[in-house]
Amino acid sequence: MSETVIHVDKISKVFKLGTISGNTFKEDLRLWWLKNVAKKKDAMALLNPDNPEMNSGYNWALRNISFDVKKGEVLGIVGTNGAGKSTLLKILSKVIRPTTGEIKGKGRIASLLEVGTGFHGELTGRENIFLNGNILGMSNREIRKKFDDIVTFAGVEKFIDTPVKRYSSGMYVRLAFAVAIYLEPEIMIIDEVLAVGDSEFQKKCLAKMREASEKEDRTVLFVSHNMQAVQSLCTRAILLRSGQLVENGSPAKVVKSYLSFIKNSYIQNQWDSINQAPGNDMIRIKKVNLQPEISELITSITVKTAFRIKLEFWNLIEKLNLTICIHLFTSAGELIFETTSQPRNVQGGIIEAECAIPGDFLNTGLYYISVLFVKDNAEEMFYFEECLFFEVEQDDEDVVHFGKRFGYIRPRFPFTIKQKEALVETGQYS
Amino acid sequence: MSNIAENSNWTWIIRPKKGWFDLELKEVFKHKDLLVRFIRREFLGTYQQTILGPVWIFLQPLLTAFVYILIFGRVARGAGDGPPDGLPNLIFYLSGIIIWNFFSESIILTSYTYINNVNIFGKVYFPRIITATAMTLAQFIKFAIQLGLFLLVYIFFMIKEPGLRPNEWLLLLPIALINTTLLSLGLGIFFASLTAKYRDLHNLMLFGIRLFMFVTPVLLPMSFFDKHSEWKWIIVINPLTPIIQVFRQGLGGNAVFDGGLFLYSTIVSIFIFMASVLVFNKIDEKVMDVV
Numbered sequence: 001m002s003e004t005v006i007h008v009d010k011i012s013k014v015f016k017l018g019t020i021s022g023n024t025f026k027e028d029l030r031l032w033w034l035k036n037v038a039k040k041k042d043a044m045a046l047l048n049p050d051n052p053e054m055n056s057g058y059n060w061a062l063r064n065i066s067f068d069v070k071k072g073e074v075l076g077i078v079g080t081n082g083a084g085k086s087t088l089l090k091i092l093s094k095v096i097r098p099t100t101g102e103i104k105g106k107g108r109i110a111s112l113l114e115v116g117t118g119f120h121g122e123l124t125g126r127e128n129i130f131l132n133g134n135i136l137g138m139s140n141r142e143i144r145k146k147f148d149d150i151v152t153f154a155g156v157e158k159f160i161d162t163p164v165k166r167y168s169s170g171m172y173v174r175l176a177f178a179v180a181i182y183l184e185p186e187i188m189i190i191d192e193v194l195a196v197g198d199s200e201f202q203k204k205c206l207a208k209m210r211e212a213s214e215k216e217d218r219t220v221l222f223v224s225h226n227m228q229a230v231q232s233l234c235t236r237a238i239l240l241r242s243g244q245l246v247e248n249g250s251p252a253k254v255v256k257s258y259l260s261f262i263k264n265s266y267i268q269n270q271w272d273s274i275n276q277a278p279g280n281d282m283i284r285i286k287k288v289n290l291q292p293e294i295s296e297l298i299t300s301i302t303v304k305t306a307f308r309i310k311l312e313f314w315n316l317i318e319k320l321n322l323t324i325c326i327h328l329f330t331s332a333g334e335l336i337f338e339t340t341s342q343p344r345n346v347q348g349g350i351i352e353a354e355c356a357i358p359g360d361f362l363n364t365g366l367y368y369i370s371v372l373f374v375k376d377n378a379e380e381m382f383y384f385e386e387c388l389f390f391e392v393e394q395d396d397e398d399v400v401h402f403g404k405r406f407g408y409i410r411p412r413f414p415f416t417i418k419q420k421e422a423l424v425e426t427g428q429y430s
Numbered sequence: 431m432s433n434i435a436e437n438s439n440w441t442w443i444i445r446p447k448k449g450w451f452d453l454e455l456k457e458v459f460k461h462k463d464l465l466v467r468f469i470r471r472e473f474l475g476t477y478q479q480t481i482l483g484p485v486w487i488f489l490q491p492l493l494t495a496f497v498y499i500l501i502f503g504r505v506a507r508g509a510g511d512g513p514p515d516g517l518p519n520l521i522f523y524l525s526g527i528i529i530w531n532f533f534s535e536s537i538i539l540t541s542y543t544y545i546n547n548v549n550i551f552g553k554v555y556f557p558r559i560i561t562a563t564a565m566t567l568a569q570f571i572k573f574a575i576q577l578g579l580f581l582l583v584y585i586f587f588m589i590k591e592p593g594l595r596p597n598e599w600l601l602l603l604p605i606a607l608i609n610t611t612l613l614s615l616g617l618g619i620f621f622a623s624l625t626a627k628y629r630d631l632h633n634l635m636l637f638g639i640r641l642f643m644f645v646t647p648v649l650l651p652m653s654f655f656d657k658h659s660e661w662k663w664i665i666v667i668n669p670l671t672p673i674i675q676v677f678r679q680g681l682g683g684n685a686v687f688d689g690g691l692f693l694y695s696t697i698v699s700i701f702i703f704m705a706s707v708l709v710f711n712k713i714d715e716k717v718m719d720v721v
Binding site: 007015090091092093094095096097098099100101102103104105106107109111113120122123130131134135136137138139140 | 439440441442443444445446447457460461462463464467471475478551552553554555556715716718719
């Protein structure tokens with residue numbers, strides 16, 4: 001019934017690991033030699049994710065992804081961190097190019113890859129609207145026509161001549177989103193940005209996106225960890241896992257397999273080689289896992305289970321004053337709490353850290369944690385995002401009495417109920 | 431709407447590599463308002479958080495000229511006869527300095543295109559050449575203001591020294607300025623492409639530009655090089671030499687000037703510009719993987 005507006009044909013993307021290590025110039029020369037001088041036939045075959053030689057020292061962020069998007073569709077892109085979502089979006093918005101494959105499309109694309117993309121802190125809201133519009137390839141005249149609608153939708157009338165560095169992050173997102181949607185691109189790419197705004201604005205955005213796709217037949221590509229938003233908004237979804245497209249179908253089905261996947265495999269993560277491990281030249285992660293207090297055999301966590309978040313990592317700095325912060329998020333991306341360790345001096349080598357989370361604290365639901373490593377209490381060394389996913393399950397006894405409780409946490413605080421005075425006369429009981 | 435037309439009228443295609451001549455000129459043209467915005471931002475941004483603000487535009491070349499007069503004025507005079515190229519000292523040095531500053535600062539600032547814009551380039555796409563061009567053109571605006579000031583100084587000297595009069599060579603100044611712009615933008619984006627991946631080449635570039643100044647008649651007049659003919663060929667093949675010389679000639683200078691060399695400089699400038707645009711465009715497809 002409607003035409004295909006994006007045709008993704010077998011795209012792959014490879015990144016070299018350890019580009020800082022200095023042999024890139026040599027590598028480049030070697031590849032250049034193979035391709036142009038030695039005319040080796042299989043030089044191009046090197047650029048193939050199936051080639052085993054290309055699996056060490058290279059990271060395939062995407063492997064032979066193919067899919068189509070039709071006009072007016074809202075396509076959800078789902079996957080854990082590192083599954084390749086961001087790489088895919090970056091390729092679609094032309095920031096980077098694929099290593100192999102081809103994408104064909106129709107119509108102007110606007111992408112909202114991060115909060116305040118293309119926003120300049122020193123400039124006022126007004127100037128930023130024009131700057132963003134210009135970046136999307138709009139002329140000043142076209143932007144002027146939409147200007148009032150943008151400001152009204154974002155709700156920043158009062159602050160339009162204030163530099164955006166004084167905006168709250170919510171205002172930032174609102175403005176960015178308003179610019180993107182009112183400049184009427186035929187295809188919109190939205191990455192996670194909605195997680196930042198307040199829930200009222202999220203609803204407004206989702207409604208606006210739905211309207212854009214239903215009434216104006218615009219196409220939306222939507223990446224989110226908010227499974228509810230994916231289910232209610234998207235008409236179709238795809239699931240990425242380690243760079244591969246593993247599922248393509250109805251949002252309900254895709255969300256279900258995503259959830260079952262993260263439940264099963266993200267309670268522990270381990271890297272054996274320092275070069276493959278996530279991190280940078282200061283910190284490399286060796287292992288993260290979640291350990292229930294009761295027994296090492298039990299891997300399920302109920303609302304009553306106390307558990308420990310355990311970390312092992314390589315510290316590559318000789319002398320380090322280290323602080324670790326743990327951020328715990330709901331699956332929808334809302335930050336529940338941040339907890340910070342005491343600063344501690346450590347030497348280079350393998351460091352172990354753990355943080356105990358008490359039982360009777362988190363409510364049922366899906367959570368993930370991110371870990372921030374800080375040096376000298378000031379400098380961010382590495383932010384290990386979304387490193388563990390877990391589900392807190394209902395305790396069987398509990399459910400009989402209360403059903404699901406409200407809120408993200410359900411702590412047991414000292415609570416007393418006392419009989420202060422007894423009723424004496426009869427008849428006062430109704 | 432119609433599914434018959436499907437698979438045919440794609441408006442864009444993303445491929446692993448783009449052709450050498452796939453310059454996306456349509457896309458570049460669409461972003462012309464962005465270019466203007468970037469130029470304005472760059473130009474205004476330079477003088478924020480300085481005490482003297484835009485006064486620096488005038489002060490900097492004047493101070494430089496006085497220093498050069500003090501140091502090199504003697505050498506130039508000792509080498510030859512009378513004032514350099516037959517121009518008053520201040521006119522001689524200022525004319526060279528403003529063109530040289532425009533040239534060198536454009537190259538240096540433009541060569542930082544990728545390094546200074548990693549954040550925005552990593553998140554949105556627009557033709558990168560827009561940012562690079564804006565850098566050079568912002569420098570051009572600064573140069574134009576300096577040129578205005580310079581002409582005031584020149585008029586003052588014309589009143590003081592009745593022998594000093596401009597001549598028909600000055601009509602070539604607009605072409606000379608276009609050449610300078612093409613040359614510095616070209617070299618700027620060429621170095622931007624190189625240094626994006628191999629950053630240490632930046633130091634080499636800065637060093638090279640400093641050396642280049644000594645083979646350009648900024649500090650010493652042509653008459654000095656006429657006397658040291660073993661070095662003269664380097665000065666002559668330098669495409670910037672005829673640009674500065676045509677300017678001084680038009681102001682009433684008396685150096686031996688060859689119109690053929692000016693034509694040569696024009697051709698070299700256009701060639702360097704076009705070749706650099708192709709290199710920049712080709713390298714661009716990989717830069718965001720490595721920056």
